[in-house]
Amino acid sequence: MYKLLSHNDLDGVGCGILAKLAFGQDVKVRYNSVSSLNREIEFFLENDSPETFLFITDLSPSESYEQKLEKFYEQYQNVQLIDHHKSAMHLNEYEWGFVLVEDELGRLTSATSLFYNYLLTKELLEEKSAITEFVELVRQYDTWEWEKNENHKAHSLNSLFYLVSIDEFEETMLERLQTSEHFDFDEFEKKLLNMEEDKIERYIRRKRREIVQAKVGEHFAGIVYAESYHSELGNELGKEHPHLDYITILNMGGKKISFRTIHDDVDVSEIAGRFGGGGHQKASGCNLIEEGYKLYVLDTFHLDSIQEDAKRNRYNLKESAFGTMFKNRDEDIFFIIPDKEHWIIEKNKKALKETFEKFLDAETYLKRMYEAWLVRDEEFVEYLMKEIRKANP
């Protein structure tokens, strides 16, 4: 007998599907949230037969359960953990731990892709196009590589996953992977998925108007409340507000926080770690504990949301040699202007003392300190006309 404890997201369930393809009736699969894994391990150690081989995928146990698993392994050699989270790297110290974030070709891994390779290498599963394609879609979604590759099929697979129950998804995929040559959606799913993509877009548009910013520790964070589409939301908001180090998504009902960043020099797995969570460099999460509640909820609840930059300007453009106009909630007028080798910021016509090497540095500073946004052309032109009239009465 086999038992698989896996994560309850697409990548985790991908592992469950592979396990069922490989072992059929001989595997019991349980999907868990990050916080319920330890309980499941406890249950396994107390109730399952030691003959049962335990797989853990896409999740990692807490330290005390590491010790329990190690003892169990010493006695029965019946454990294999496979994961790709940066915060689980220390588990490689154990013979039963295999954690790999990037493969030898420099490609980001997912639990499903690692587990697939494991099953193929051990000859527990036979390679097949439909399965290989499915695994690659899961990997691209989980690592967010789909966006760069414009592989919308990967994104759709995740959307479908959340449209139906886990049981239904598992059953449909198992059937498809066993019977089809290649992996694809059927016509009904395609229609549903189109509607779902529109719905996600509308949801994100609404959330864009709700984000606030705050300095938390040494970082500037964007903060938004949302129950769904965390990755999509984190990515869109991060790109819209690159002056923010990371985006915090609060799920109050589930008492959970997700962290996302688009920056290479910010590690959100470390930030989630401060609150007892973990994950990847660019995507992580933790439970909403007292400390996080104070920092992200209590201390920010009174804040007004930040405004987005004007989008379709032709005149008031960033990096303009004539200056770029911004405004904040207090109606202060800011210009970022080139000055010899530098860029400077004028606030209500008075230059700030700071100078900046790049326009982007000045803009980041302006948005962090003053929450100013790029004004629309109309406002820009109106301001200039007023200035001209003042100069030539």
Ligand SMILES: [Mn+2]
């Ligand atoms: Mn994963």
